[in-house]
């Protein structure tokens with residue numbers, strides 16, 4: 001097995017402060033103090049308003065507003081509405097409690113106001129560790145990178161993710177694993193990112209089946225949250241490739257659900273690239289405890305055995321759209337270990353649509 005990392009790299013990391021552990025939410029007020037804020041606004045989705053109120057309670061008089069209106073894909077109107085509350089209450093810190101959608105809303109506001117963010121993630125999506133933002137306007141999602149949106153502080157408390165239903169936990173966790181997988185063969189990979197990525201895959205593969213079997217197991221939640229944190233770190237450090245491009249196309253142009261789509265596509269993206277990623281494949285195999293030739297099928301089995309989706313068909317994707325999706329995904333050039341050829345992408349998507357066993361070349 002080729003396990004030696006490439007020793008030709010650039011490494012850069014933006015400053016951040018992370019607290020990790022069961023019960024760490026209790027330290028939110030001291031972290032707000034450390035950031036130097038006295039007028040925080042807590043953001044959440046409508047479904048997580050109760051948790052937002054709990055956080056506001058912990059902050060006491062240092063919380064001046066609660067904004068429980070985050071929704072998927074960060075529509076620009078929701079950023080404008082949150083900005084109105086920011087100005088009305090003279091807010092000096094955004095406390096985002098929730099998944100990628102809530103952190104995404106806080107990032108949208110930070111982009112306009114330069115306010116700092118304290119993030120308290122409750123899914124495995126990973127937005128809290130990145131300086132990547134995304135805002136939807138006129139039916140189109142624009143994304144970019146700006147250090148101003150990277151949360152200044154992140155509190156990972158595995159007790160807060162216990163309520164995430166098993167099915168969502170699995171797909172959210174495989175979504176995280178996809179960041180780590182693509183980091184291992186990123187064009188700008190570094191040995192540090194690869195080390196974290198390999199460990200991320202190991203921890204997620206270990207934690208997720210236990211989480212699905214026992215959603216209330218805080219230790220298993222911590223294992224998978226640790227894996228997700230590592231994945232989020234590498235997502236911020238290096239560029240993603242074919243897998244993320246395909247999921248972005250399927251989500252952006254066909255309205256496919258984010259984490260579920262990642263879960264279905266990942267084994268096929270690995271299979272597509274397998275012949276061009278010897279070192280990365282060996283490291284994935286070591287993390288998963290399988291042979292390199294079995295990595296794609298092992299990732300698919302992780303989903304299948306834990307009740308996750310394995311085909312685009314079961315997610316409601318229409319077969320007639322496969323051709324168009326392959327054209328869109330192949331349209332723009334982007335770095336990928338194996339050249340992105342439209343006919344080959346169509347074959348990949350046909351396989352993913354039917355849920356066939358992913359064939360590594």
Ligand code: NAD
Nearest residue numbers: 045047099100101122123125126127130132160161163164
């Ligand atoms: P989400 O934030 O949309 O949450 C999905 C649903 O789960 C929401 O209704 C939420 O209220 C609920 N929920 C969240 N945590 C819960 C919990 N612990 N218990 C019960 N319910 C809970 O989903 P997500 O997968 O976290 O985020 C997906 C979005 O994040 C996508 O739009 C994606 O593009 C974005 N994202 C961005 C980055 C980045 O770096 N910018 C990285 C990853 C994902």
